[in-house]
Structures are given as C-alpha cells and as structure tokens.
Amino acid sequence: MKKKNKLISFLAPVVSFLLIFSLWEIACTVNEVPTWFLPKPTEIFRSMVVDFPEFWPHILVTFEVVLMGFLIAIPVGLLLASLVTSFPLVNAALSPYITFLVTTPLISLIPLLMLMMGFGLNMRITTVVIQSFAVINMNACTGFNNVPTIRRELMQSMGADPIKTYLKMTLPSAASDIFTGVRLAAIFATTTCISVEYNAGNTGLGSQIIKYSQYLKTTQSFACIFYVTIIGLIMYGLISFAQKKIISWKE
Amino acid sequence: MGNQVFSVKSIAKSFGSEKDGNYMEVIHDVSMDIAEKEFIVILGNSGCGKSTFLKILGGIEPATAGSMVLNGRDIGTAIPPEELRRFGFVFQSNNLLPWRTAEGNLKLMLQIMKLKGEQWNKRIDEMLDIVGLLDYKSVYPHELSGGMKQRVGIARALVHDPDILILDQPLGALDAITRKMLSYEILNIWKKTQKTIIMVTNNVDEAILLASRIFVFSNKPAVITHEIKVDIPVEERNHQIGQNTRYNQLREEINEIVRAAM
Numbered sequence: 049m050k051k052k053n054k055l056i057s058f059l060a061p062v063v064s065f066l067l068i069f070s071l072w073e074i075a076c077t078v079n080e081v082p083t084w085f086l087p088k089p090t091e092i093f094r095s096m097v098v099d100f101p102e103f104w105p106h107i108l109v110t111f112e113v114v115l116m117g118f119l120i121a122i123p124v125g126l127l128l129a130s131l132v133t134s135f136p137l138v139n140a141a142l143s144p145y146i147t148f149l150v151t152t153p154l155i156s157l158i159p160l161l162m163l164m165m166g167f168g169l170n171m172r173i174t175t176v177v178i179q180s181f182a183v184i185n186m187n188a189c190t191g192f193n194n195v196p197t198i199r200r201e202l203m204q205s206m207g208a209d210p211i212k213t214y215l216k217m218t219l220p221s222a223a224s225d226i227f228t229g230v231r232l233a234a235i236f237a238t239t240t241c242i243s244v245e246y247n248a249g250n251t252g253l254g255s256q257i258i259k260y261s262q263y264l265k266t267t268q269s270f271a272c273i274f275y276v277t278i279i280g281l282i283m284y285g286l287i288s289f290a291q292k293k294i295i296s297w298k299e
Numbered sequence: 300m301g302n303q304v305f306s307v308k309s310i311a312k313s314f315g316s317e318k319d320g321n322y323m324e325v326i327h328d329v330s331m332d333i334a335e336k337e338f339i340v341i342l343g344n345s346g347c348g349k350s351t352f353l354k355i356l357g358g359i360e361p362a363t364a365g366s367m368v369l370n371g372r373d374i375g376t377a378i379p380p381e382e383l384r385r386f387g388f389v390f391q392s393n394n395l396l397p398w399r400t401a402e403g404n405l406k407l408m409l410q411i412m413k414l415k416g417e418q419w420n421k422r423i424d425e426m427l428d429i430v431g432l433l434d435y436k437s438v439y440p441h442e443l444s445g446g447m448k449q450r451v452g453i454a455r456a457l458v459h460d461p462d463i464l465i466l467d468q469p470l471g472a473l474d475a476i477t478r479k480m481l482s483y484e485i486l487n488i489w490k491k492t493q494k495t496i497i498m499v500t501n502n503v504d505e506a507i508l509l510a511s512r513i514f515v516f517s518n519k520p521a522v523i524t525h526e527i528k529v530d531i532p533v534e535e536r537n538h539q540i541g542q543n544t545r546y547n548q549l550r551e552e553i554n555e556i557v558r559a560a561m
C-alpha cells in the first residue's frame with residue numbers, strides 16, 4: 049500500500065509535466081505561433097542541449113552568486129536574530145534598519161551598489177545577501193521568541209549557562225521556523241540574483257535572458273529561464289535534504 | 300524526626316509592581332522545615348501559587364522575600380547555581396525535548412551538570428529501569444504515551460542523583476487509571492531511592508497514600524492553613540490502603556478542609 053502511494057506521488061508530477069508540455073507543443077503547432085513569440089518546448093529543450101556550451105559559463109556565474117549569497121545570508125540572519133532576541137538593547141538599536149532593508153525595494157539599491165562596488169561578483173553577492181538575510185532573520189526571531197517558557201524553566205532548573213541553553217534548547221526549538229526562513233531566502237536569493245544580472249554586467253543567466261530577447265532569440269531566452277528554474281530546484285532539493293537530516297523529530 | 304535538610308522561612312513572592320498597577324502577591328508567607336527522606340505533599344486550589352512555590356524551591360525563580368536554609372547553610376531568596384545539583388524537578392507537563400530520545404533527555408541533564416563517565420551512563424539505564432522504560436531507551440517522546448512521557452520526566456529528575464525531588468502535579472494530565480498506577484510507582488520510587496520529595500497534587504487520596512506530611516495552601520496570596528501528619532506506616536501503604544481505618548479518617552478530615560477552602 050505504502051509502495052503504491054510512493055509510486056503514485058512520483059508518477060503524478062511526471063504525468064502532469066508531460067501533459068502540460070504536450071498541450072503547449074500542440075497549441076504552438078496547430079496555431080502556427082511564430083517562434084520569436086512563443087517557441088515550442090521541444091525547440092527550447094533542443095536549445096538547452098545544443099547551446100549548452102554557450103550557456104554553461106553563465107549558469108556557473110548565476111549558481112555561484114545564488115549559492116554564495118545564500119550561504120552567507122544564513123549565518124548573518126541567524127546571528128542577528130540571536131542577538132536581537134537575546135539583548136533588548138541590540139533589538140532597539142537595529143530593528144529600524146532591518147525593517148528598512150526589508151521594505152526598501154532592492155531595485156533602488158542596485159545602482160548605488162554598482163557605483164560603490166562595480167559589476168563584479170562581490171557586488172552581486174552583497175546584493176543577494178542583503179535581500180535574503182532579512183527573511184531568515186525575521187523567521188528565526190519568530191522561532192526564538194516562541195520558545196516555550198517551560199523549556200527555559202527546564203534549562204534553568206538544570207543550571208544551564210546561556211550558551212548551553214542556546215545550543216541545546218533554543219536553537220532546536222526554533223529549527224522549523226528557521227527552515228521556513230531559509231526556504232524563503234533561497235527564493236529571494238535566486239530572484240535577486242537574476243534581477244541584478246538584468247541590470248548589471250554581461251555575465252550570468254539574467255544578462256543572457258535580456259540579450260537573447262533583444263535579438264528576438266526567444267528560444268534561447270526560454271532555455272536560460274529553464275536553467276534558472278533548474279537552479280531554483282537544486283536549491284529547493286538541497287534545503288529539503290538538509291531539513292530532513294536535521295529535523296527528524298515531531299513536536 | 301531526622302535531619303533538617305531544607306527549610307524555607309517566611310517565603311513571599313509577588314509579580315509586577317505597584318507603580319505599573321499590575322502588582323500581584325501570589326505567596327504571602329510560607330515556612331516549612333523538611334526532614335531527610337520526608338515526603339511532603341502540598342494541596343491547594345488551582346491558581347493559589349503552588350507551582351510558583353515549587354519554582355522557588357527548584358531554583359527556577361527567586362523569592363521576593365524570606366530565606367531558605369539548605370543543609371544548615373543560609374542561601375537567601377534563591378538557590379545558588381552550584382546547589383541546583385541537589386534538586387530534581389518534574390514539571391506539570393512532561394517537558395521532554397522532542398528532538399531527544401528518552402535516553403537523550405536523561406543525558407542532557409548529565410551533560411549540563413557536567414557529570415561524565417561510565418557510572419553515570421549506567422545510571423541512565425538504572426533510572427529508566429526504575430520507571431519501567433528500559434526497553435524504550437531510544438524512543439522519541441512523540442512515540443510515547445502520556446504516562447510514559449511523565450515517567451521519563453521522573454527518571455530525568457533522578458538521573459543526576461539529587462537529594463531532593465520536586466514534583467509539580469506530575470500526574471495531573473493523566474487518565475484516572477494511569478494516574479492511580481503511577482502514584483503507586485512514585486511510592487515505590489520513594490521507598491527505593493530514599494529521596495526527600497516535595498510534591499504538589501490536587502488529589503486527596505494520592506496525597507494520603509504518599510505523604511509523610513500534608514500542607515494545605517490557602518487561596519492566593521498563599522499561606523499554609525493546615526499541616527497534617529500522615530501517621531500511616533510505610534508498610535501499610537499499598538493497594539489495600541483503602542481498608543485502613545486511619546486512611547479513611549484522614550480522608551474524611553482532609554476532604555472537609557479542602558471543601559471548606561473552595
């Protein structure tokens with residue numbers, strides 16, 4: 049019974065995937081939609097393979113920026129959340145700036161950051177970090193603030209020092225909220241990276257999407273978009289894997 | 300009576316401040332002398348300050364006034380960190396950490412108290428055995444029943460070999476049958492381990508079965524209204540206790556007191 053369920057949950061998305069792309073393919077063929085307007089999926093997949101050598105360096109750049117920015121954002125967001133929830137003074141001093149970063153549309157910061165840091169990887173990674181650490185911070189704060197009082201009392205009754213309390217009780221108690229933040233941060237990281245590449249420089253999948261659509265090479269443009277999707281899926285997979293490994297308990 | 304191991308003298312506890320208009324006195328004035336190996340039971344209505352009192356005794360919160368004397372040493376209004384090892388606390392709800400197995404929950408206590416070595420690891424098994432859960436060593440809390448969780452909580456409070464065991468309504472969340480069974484288990488644990496125990500309950504039968512002395516708290520702000528010595532020999536405390544005449548006398552008497560306090 050269990051095996052059957054597993055098989056179904058594996059097959060369902062495969063079938064729906066095939067269905068959607070077949071419909072797309074048929075619609076394009078029957079209506080003779082011009083390729084520059086909406087290419088057929090088979091053409092896009094072909095381009096993904098044939099033009100791969102051309103895309104590869106850009107895929108690498110985008111993936112590097114997303115991954116680096118994301119990996120830096122996690123400790124930054126966590127550290128900040130830990131400080132803010134542990135020390136009211138830090139909270140009072142920093143919370144306006146965090147709100148500022150969350151509410152400022154990132155696009156408006158890009159020209160400024162370009163001015164200061166150029167088009168290079170550093171500027172892109174910085175932008176990704178700025179945009180994604182805040183969601184981790186916010187969700188981690190929720191997690192830290194919702195630690196049950198009774199668990200604090202438990203640690204107190206054992207005479208645990210603040211560091212042990214944090215590591216052995218607070219952090220695991222907040223783990224599932226932290227993962228919510230991490231998931232959102234991965235989405236923010238990818239979105240941010242692509243929008244920076246739209247605006248700055250000529251490397252990375254974002255810049256290629258712009259370039260190809262300017263030349264009406266819509267097929268290549270779509271191929272790049274699909275590669276962005278694949279990067280997003282890889283990030284999602286990595287996080288799900290980590291979450292399964294780390295959170296093996298039920299509350 | 301044996302040695303005084305622990306005394307509280309005129310303990311008081313209040314929350315908030317008069318300035319903010321949320322001042323609340325929860326414990327007015329409570330004193331008790333507790334002898335070694337005694338089983339103290341505290342009875343009182345809900346919200347009268349029983350948990351608050353136990354939290355002071357267990358070093359979770361300081362008192363606002365009064366003092367405590369532990370083994371002849373005056374320790375003031377709060378249990379100092381180095382003395383916490385003498386206490387084991389069982390919470391009103393089991394309070395196990397869900398990401399640790401039964402064994403892991405006991406181990407946490409040893410890790411925090413820096414008790415290392417083979418003899419302590421062996422003690423984890425001994426304590427799980429005492430509460431009858433040795434076979435459930437590597438099971439996570441969500442796979443245990445309510446009664447089992449509470450028993451792990453009791454084993455955890457014993458694992459570091461404290462002198463004084465504090466139990467805050469340990470059986471309150473259980474169904475009647477499990478509750479009865481576990482109350483006999485607590486009796487056995489007391490006989491076996493020879494610990495000094497301070498327990499809160501709202502069940503009179505349980506109180507008489509277990510207690511050497513029963514203290515009845517008034518409603519908030521709490522003072523002690525009655526102190527009752529339960530003079531039933533330990534040998535007579537078993538499943539037949541219901542036929543004991545003294546038991547039934549005390550039961551009458553205490554039920555009367557509790558009814559009057561409502």
Ligand SMILES: Nc1ncnc2c1ncn2[C@@H]1O[C@H](COP(=O)(O)OP(=O)(O)OP(=O)(O)O)[C@@H](O)[C@H]1O
Pocket residue numbers: 314315323325343344345346347348349350351352519
């Ligand atoms: N940290 C706190 N801040 C403010 N008030 C508190 C705090 N802790 C307890 N109180 C108040 O103290 C009173 C006594 O609470 P306590 O938990 O000690 O009652 P209790 O006798 O254990 O009740 P129950 O039998 O329902 O567990 C309650 O009115 C409660 O609102």
Ligand SMILES: [Mg+2]
Pocket residue numbers: 349350351391467468
């Ligand atoms: Mg209580």
